[in-house]
Amino acid sequence: MDPEDRSEIAFFDVETTVPNRGQRFAILEFGSILVCPKKLTELRSYSTLVQPADLSLISSLSVRCNGIKRDVVVSAPLFSDIADTVYDILHGRIWAGHNILRFDCARIREAFAEIGRQPPEPKGAIDSLTLLTQRFGRRAGNMKMATLATYFGLGKQTHRSLDDVRMNLEVVKYCATVLFLESSLVLVDHSVSPGTSTSRRRLDASSSHEGNNNLVTSVRLPSISENSAAQPDPFNMSVLRNEMASDNYLQSDILMEEEQIQPSDTVVFENTSDHEGFLAPDAISLPYIKAILVPFFPGSQMMKLKLHYGDSPLQLYCPCLKVRFGVNGKFMDNTGRRRLNFVVDLNQSLCSILETCDSNAQKLYVDSGSTSDWNPVVIPMKGFVNYPNARIHIATEINGDVARYATEIHQRESSGATQKLIFSNPSGEELESFLTTGRVVDAFLSLEPYDYQQKAGIRLVAKKLVIHS
Secondary structure, eight states: OOGGGGGOEEEEEEOOOOOOOOOOOOOOEEEEEEEEEOOOOOOEEEEEEOOOOOOGGGHHHHHHHOOHHHHHHHHBBBBHHHHHHHHHHTTTTTEEETIIIIIIIIHHHHHHHTTOOOOOOEEHHHHHHHHHHHHHHTTSSOHHHHHHHTTOOOOOOOOOHHHHHHHHHHHHHHHHHHHHHHHOOOOTTTTTEEEEEETTOOOOOOHHHHTTTOOOOOOOOOOOHHHTTTOOTOOOOOHHHHHHHHHHHHHHHHHHHHHHHHHHOOOOOTTTTTTTBBBBBBGOGGGGEEEEESSSSTOOOEEEEEEEETTEEOEEEEEEEEEEEEEEEEEEOTSSEEEEEEEEOOOOOHHHHHHHHHHHHHHHHHHHTOOEEEOOOOOOOTTTOOOOOEEEEEEEEETTEEEEEOOOEEEEESOOOEEEEEEOOHHHHHHHHSOOOOOOEEEEEEEEEEETEEEEEEEEEEEEEEEEO
């Protein structure tokens, strides 16, 4: 069949293993329903369990998530056995699902790459998480599938592919019905004579999105001729594709987040730390810290989370931090280089800033559909002697196949003068010798949110360290 003739929408879902550190995702189940775009009726469905090449990837955490055990998939086909069927279902069709842009699409591409085949390509994509967050608002809570299903009384999510696909389709239908009724609602004031147009207006659907009980003045019922005027076809997929191509489809949710947090008055953010681009804690007002989603790169449909202060990325200048625990390097990166970090004590001002960043970032992750466990950036106090702590990571950068530590290391003399200690790639041993327990450092930090292998949080990454002599 010519891909141009494939008008059906392919709703799909994959269930996967939950990887531990250093492991990959493995597909355990694939389910899909082909849907008629004009009637939203099910045309045909397909579902199968999938045996991963490495059964040891099915951990107890994976079983708790979706209930798929090793003995259930041991006789199931490998992904290579179903690849032709999956390709035929997906290629050249519009893909639809909940949180597919961040998760399911990536798993499909990885699975095809692992067997050395080109992945299917969509004609377009409808991510119901993005779409419903944008159009339906947050009235249903965190917008996870289970929460939406509970909101509409559709039962409990099973976390099995075909069940979840059918639930997804029903949720979309319910949301579309509510939005259609809201946008079509008119109230008639019979005290107004026919033909009178003064003080009449259509109910603003956005007011109901916010849950307001605004009074609505009377409106004139539209005539048949007005209803028959040119209206967009709600099932015209070309309209959807054009909207997606303009990036408005994906970025409107980002704008919604920004509009909710922006102050009503213009605020000038001064950098009182005298370090361009980095703000000292006393220069920061907590209400203006915000978390937003931005594309990974211009035009990308994949999103990443950033922390901003006003309209600029939030970076911190933190003077006089005391090292509580020296350099730890027990973990390796994917190049075999040690990941270095150390722990510092936090004062109350810095602690409040980091906790605010944590709270805002975690809320946005939950609202965007992440199910990862959140690791707080602030390590709480223990007993009565320790301050709250935070872990600072040494920056690394990769140039081709070469990885290097990229944090600048300076030393401050008692006179106040500073000098650079290391002019090029420092070694792990040098960093360990400088960043010992009890040392005092000035830290220039970037805040880098992450969501990887079911773990999420904020990393404090040192761009520059000034060690007090």
